Amino acid sequence: MFFFENKVFFFLNRFPFVEPPDMVAIDSALLRLQEQAALSTIDCSITSIGSMLARLPVDVSIGKMLIFACIFQVK
Numbered sequence: 001m002f003f004f005e006n007k008v009f010f011f012l013n014r015f016p017f018v019e020p021p022d023m024v025a026i027d028s029a030l031l032r033l034q035e036q037a038a039l040s041t042i043d044c045s046i047t048s049i050g051s052m053l054a055r056l057p058v059d060v061s062i063g064k065m066l067i068f069a070c071i072f073q074v075k
Contacts, residue, residue: 038054
């Protein structure tokens with residue numbers, strides 16, 4: 001599992017969850033965010049596009065599509 005090798009694990013381990021999430025689900029989410037270039041593959045830090053995606057109230061793939069549509073001035 002990728003999840004146990006990064007700083008996200010240590011943060012989530014200390015967070016006072018009422019019911020902690022499944023580690024497999026977290027690992028899957030982190031990998032998906034890396035595939036979408038929202039997180040760095042090296043240290044799981046947020047990337048520039050990840051910062052923009054965090055502000056959008058939509059799914060990551062739709063948000064990425066919207067961002068690139070604006071960049072390339074798609075009408």
